[in-house]
Amino acid sequence: MSLVFAGICSHAPGITGRAERADPDMRAQFHAAFDRLRIALEATRPDAVIVVAAEHFANFFMNNMPAYAIGMAESYDGPIEDPAWLAIPPRTIRGDPELSLRLITQVMQTSDVAFAEEWRFDHGIMVPLHFLDPGNRFTIIPANINCQGPPLTPLARAWAFGEALRRAADALPERIALICTGGISHWPCTPDSGTVNEAWDRDFLDRWARNDRAALTAYTDAETYADAGQGGFEIRTLIACAAAARGKGEIWHYRSIPIFAVGCTIGVMEIA
Numbered sequence: 001m002s003l004v005f006a007g008i009c010s011h012a013p014g015i016t017g018r019a020e021r022a023d024p025d026m027r028a029q030f031h032a033a034f035d036r037l038r039i040a041l042e043a044t045r046p047d048a049v050i051v052v053a054a055e056h057f058a059n060f061f062m063n064n065m066p067a068y069a070i071g072m073a074e075s076y077d078g079p080i081e082d083p084a085w086l087a088i089p090p091r092t093i094r095g096d097p098e099l100s101l102r103l104i105t106q107v108m109q110t111s112d113v114a115f116a117e118e119w120r121f122d123h124g125i126m127v128p129l130h131f132l133d134p135g136n137r138f139t140i141i142p143a144n145i146n147c148q149g150p151p152l153t154p155l156a157r158a159w160a161f162g163e164a165l166r167r168a169a170d171a172l173p174e175r176i177a178l179i180c181t182g183g184i185s186h187w188p189c190t191p192d193s194g195t196v197n198e199a200w201d202r203d204f205l206d207r208w209a210r211n212d213r214a215a216l217t218a219y220t221d222a223e224t225y226a227d228a229g230q231g232g233f234e235i236r237t238l239i240a241c242a243a244a245a246r247g248k249g250e251i252w253h254y255r256s257i258p259i260f261a262v263g264c265t266i267g268v269m270e271i272a
Helices: 024-043 097-107 123-132 155-171 198-210 221-228 230-245
Strands: 002-009 048-053 068-071 075-078 091-094 114-116 140-145 175-181 246-257 262-271
Touching: 002 024, 002 123, 002 155, 002 230, 024 123, 024 246, 024 262, 048 123, 048 155, 048 230, 068 097, 075 123, 097 140, 097 155, 123 140, 123 175, 140 155, 140 230, 155 175, 155 230, 175 230, 198 221, 198 230, 198 246, 198 262, 221 230, 230 246, 230 262
Parallel strands: 002 175, 048 140, 048 175, 068 114
Antiparallel strands: 002 262, 068 140, 075 091, 246 262
């Protein structure tokens, strides 16, 4: 069939783990945007949802850190963190190893990617699924871009990975949806945690909504680290979404919620 949906969202653990400490009106607006994204995703009736995330040393470590990885398991468990801390109950998420194999085979034609038959989801995937698949209905294919442990993949390669996902999805008979999730500016696990560079975020989201390849891939890691923290490296997942969708984007929600330690973002991009 083809790629039928592309969306982006935040995944910070505080979104669920510290939800009760957020301003009620801010939280309600953010949750409403997540609901809107869920409804739009469900309306496309996907046979599988690829979730491109940035894994946080839960499965991949510095002794063996792939730049890109795609899951190929029958099922996935999560969260790997303490469920009480994350405020997400444990569950088993359905995979499809045969579909993953066909997807990975197509991706490998133009992009080098590792695969994993074992994968326990951390908050990078579990927070989005908590809102977008509360009934545990979707077949999920996880994909990871290393955004944590340098050396990091160049932004142009993240774009190429998104293009490879699009070519692979279009080569399959199934209806494939894409959710790409990551922070924009944030400084997790540092004294600056809770800081958000809203001007930097909005500039990035403007580039993303215009699907301006040159502007999206123009950042250097040194600039990103200085202006958006180490969490800003996760823009790679959102860049991959733009490359895969090819259309223009629309930001449905952006607002800094300090207790969540990130600019909370929801957006969709037309499939062109």
